[in-house]
Amino acid sequence: RINGQRLWGSLMEMAKIGATPKGGVCRLALTDLDRQGRDLFVSWAKDAGCTISIDQMGNVFARRAGRNESALPVMTGSHADSQPTGGRFDGIYGVLGGLEVIRTLNDHGITTEHPIEVVIWTNEEGSRFAPAMVASGVFAGVFTLEYGLSRADVDGKTMGEELERIGYAGNIPCGGRPIHAAFELHIEQGPILEAENITIGVVTAAQGQRWYEVVFTGQESHAGPTPMPRRRDALLGAARAIQLVNRIGLAHAPYACATVGMLQVHPNSRNVIPGQVFFTVDIRHPEDAVLAKMDAELRAGIATIAAEQRLDVSKLEQIFYYAPVPFDADCVASVRAAAQRFGYSHRDIVSGAGHDACYLAKVAPTSMVFVPCVDGISHNEVEDATPEWIEAGGNVLLHAMLERAQE
Amino acid sequence: RINGQRLWGSLMEMAKIGATPKGGVCRLALTDLDRQGRDLFVSWAKDAGCTISIDQMGNVFARRAGRNESALPVMTGSHADSQPTGGRFDGIYGVLGGLEVIRTLNDHGITTEHPIEVVIWTNEEGSRFAPAMVASGVFAGVFTLEYGLSRADVDGKTMGEELERIGYAGNIPCGGRPIHAAFELHIEQGPILEAENITIGVVTAAQGQRWYEVVFTGQESHAGPTPMPRRRDALLGAARAIQLVNRIGLAHAPYACATVGMLQVHPNSRNVIPGQVFFTVDIRHPEDAVLAKMDAELRAGIATIAAEQRLDVSKLEQIFYYAPVPFDADCVASVRAAAQRFGYSHRDIVSGAGHDACYLAKVAPTSMVFVPCVDGISHNEVEDATPEWIEAGGNVLLHAMLERAQE
Ligand SMILES: NC(=O)NCCC(=O)O
Ligand SMILES: NC(=O)NCCC(=O)O
Numbered sequence: 001r002i003n004g005q006r007l008w009g010s011l012m013e014m015a016k017i018g019a020t021p022k023g024g025v026c027r028l029a030l031t032d033l034d035r036q037g038r039d040l041f042v043s044w045a046k047d048a049g050c051t052i053s054i055d056q057m058g059n060v061f062a063r064r065a066g067r068n069e070s071a072l073p074v075m076t077g078s079h080a081d082s083q084p085t086g087g088r089f090d091g092i093y094g095v096l097g098g099l100e101v102i103r104t105l106n107d108h109g110i111t112t113e114h115p116i117e118v119v120i121w122t123n124e125e126g127s128r129f130a131p132a133m134v135a136s137g138v139f140a141g142v143f144t145l146e147y148g149l150s151r152a153d154v155d156g157k158t159m160g161e162e163l164e165r166i167g168y169a170g171n172i173p174c175g176g177r178p179i180h181a182a183f184e185l186h187i188e189q190g191p192i193l194e195a196e197n198i199t200i201g202v203v204t205a206a207q208g209q210r211w212y213e214v215v216f217t218g219q220e221s222h223a224g225p226t227p228m229p230r231r232r233d234a235l236l237g238a239a240r241a242i243q244l245v246n247r248i249g250l251a252h253a254p255y256a257c258a259t260v261g262m263l264q265v266h267p268n269s270r271n272v273i274p275g276q277v278f279f280t281v282d283i284r285h286p287e288d289a290v291l292a293k294m295d296a297e298l299r300a301g302i303a304t305i306a307a308e309q310r311l312d313v314s315k316l317e318q319i320f321y322y323a324p325v326p327f328d329a330d331c332v333a334s335v336r337a338a339a340q341r342f343g344y345s346h347r348d349i350v351s352g353a354g355h356d357a358c359y360l361a362k363v364a365p366t367s368m369v370f371v372p373c374v375d376g377i378s379h380n381e382v383e384d385a386t387p388e389w390i391e392a393g394g395n396v397l398l399h400a401m402l403e404r405a406q407e
Numbered sequence: 408r409i410n411g412q413r414l415w416g417s418l419m420e421m422a423k424i425g426a427t428p429k430g431g432v433c434r435l436a437l438t439d440l441d442r443q444g445r446d447l448f449v450s451w452a453k454d455a456g457c458t459i460s461i462d463q464m465g466n467v468f469a470r471r472a473g474r475n476e477s478a479l480p481v482m483t484g485s486h487a488d489s490q491p492t493g494g495r496f497d498g499i500y501g502v503l504g505g506l507e508v509i510r511t512l513n514d515h516g517i518t519t520e521h522p523i524e525v526v527i528w529t530n531e532e533g534s535r536f537a538p539a540m541v542a543s544g545v546f547a548g549v550f551t552l553e554y555g556l557s558r559a560d561v562d563g564k565t566m567g568e569e570l571e572r573i574g575y576a577g578n579i580p581c582g583g584r585p586i587h588a589a590f591e592l593h594i595e596q597g598p599i600l601e602a603e604n605i606t607i608g609v610v611t612a613a614q615g616q617r618w619y620e621v622v623f624t625g626q627e628s629h630a631g632p633t634p635m636p637r638r639r640d641a642l643l644g645a646a647r648a649i650q651l652v653n654r655i656g657l658a659h660a661p662y663a664c665a666t667v668g669m670l671q672v673h674p675n676s677r678n679v680i681p682g683q684v685f686f687t688v689d690i691r692h693p694e695d696a697v698l699a700k701m702d703a704e705l706r707a708g709i710a711t712i713a714a715e716q717r718l719d720v721s722k723l724e725q726i727f728y729y730a731p732v733p734f735d736a737d738c739v740a741s742v743r744a745a746a747q748r749f750g751y752s753h754r755d756i757v758s759g760a761g762h763d764a765c766y767l768a769k770v771a772p773t774s775m776v777f778v779p780c781v782d783g784i785s786h787n788e789v790e791d792a793t794p795e796w797i798e799a800g801g802n803v804l805l806h807a808m809l810e811r812a813q814e
Contacts, residue, residue, distance in 0.1 A: 223664060
């Protein structure tokens, strides 16, 4: 059994870095606060006897030696970055849960056959730098290194520059090495487990997603003397697009999700009819065929709106796509068995969010462990979980990993 | 007759300050560029023999002595600030048109009975600091000095601080002094004159307007695992509000205008359901009773949307209101007579935009002269006017002012 209090304490200590007034965390990828969080993890991992290595995407690997050092590693981990108004558990729970596994093995003097690695994956959130899971994507060969390093934030700063700046631009190659098995521990970020009063989610798959960037261009003009019929109001077009996206989500109930999360108005002046609007679209579904249908509906709808509002579609680009991800049956079985061993209530579940495990699954047998979060709320400063859930997830991770690390 | 070439040259010289790549101007109120524009005007006005004084709101008065220095001044002027993507004529034409009147009087050695004053009114656009026409409003006693100096931009910098910073915080009292007559020369900023091939708009009134700030609050949550029916998406509410505002504008055709020009999403992250959205509303109509009806429709519509989308209306505040403004019949007659004297095609027109003249009209007999602008476009970098229109407006201003300055 892991030490639940120690894990909780480490989470609360880490949550001080980037703490927000409402009890959450703002630790955007590759900021000074992200560096502080990484530094703290590295110092803890070194104290636990791990060796640290950093790859070209800034992914941090803390390795605990195995009895057989030529055996492939069993990997776990998640991310340390957060949303602008993020919570104390999203991502970092999977990192510190992995560290707690190592600390527990140390407590009991257990040497595993396989080495164990705990990873921080760079920029999972996709908030400061789009898309999400960039660095685990490079690790898995989905993106090139050049693509990963060149992702830029709204100010034009690239991941490559920012990795250099915070001192986490490593030189070992990103990816291209075999892994025995991988697990990721995470809060559910949705309402299912809590609603059913279940402690452990055995994650069998993750739904697919597509992200888009859209730009409508109309014509800036004075809000006073410009008659309504002459207007080419880009924000009015965007307003219709936001409702279109919502209708697409509702039309493919109950599993589809569709969201406009980001929108920027130009010139954004009270008495100017907006001339240009940039916005993002995020659509998700567990079935790839439905996701493709949603894509077609989005494209058709945007074209109709642009024509009716006399706007130009200056951009309609899918910047991120992955098909629904099935996790490895053996790894899923290890998670289920571990939950059963402790007598935790559990159920199979499909992840609504994307996770580094989704990319890792392309190059290693992978699965995930979910625990509930309060009211199903995540990507919000009020995100919360009970110490009991946090401990239970750690125990399941420990035993799932042990099973694979000893074979 | 004024010197049309000289006026055009001065406009083009001034347009270099804050020039944008698309041929427009970005000279936001109380920035360093605004200071440069003011400095240039002051140096030109001094060269033309004027004395300069600056009041507590940073309004700049360039005074040409009259034969009778105890006679009340005849005033003209407009503003030197621009929209973020503004044009080369909006505002500054009225300032440099006034300067051209003085230069022309100098050329002909004419001394007027009344002194003449050419004014730059601070922050007319209301873009960096809301609302519009703040400083002419303080001059006219509509706003207190404290209110004016405390208006803040999105970074929290106040007009008072920024006036100090750029060296235009004067110490003469703002307003409270009588004026013999006032005229403001401006481009129409709408399509009417150009469409009818008319050179001079004799401005008889300005439509009323109301500005609002609205904040919808929902709940931030993850765009992936949060089922559609659980969402409290503040941006979806704002999208409906944008369409509501547009419908209100269309419902009171042909004179009503209704615009959402500014909108800010929080936390504005691609995979976060927006938790809060701030947006502005600008509604206008030439009849106060209709404007009141539009106000009621807006308030009722916002309440309905909030209830249906399960959002809180954290703010719904009217931050700016003035009733339709009738201009002074004698001043209007002076403008019409001047247009007739030159044989310019002209028509009576109601201003769709607000102008410093609208506030000045509360404390002085006031009217305005409009000239067309190309395609009726303003608040846009492509804003344009022909040298012929610019010259014609200057001639009308000269003769309207002369008529009142010699009585
Ligand atoms: N787990 C998580 O919040 N990932 C961010 C990527 C996504 O939006 O699914
Ligand atoms: N003339 C002008 O653009 N004024 C700004 C105030 C308004 O929006 O009417």
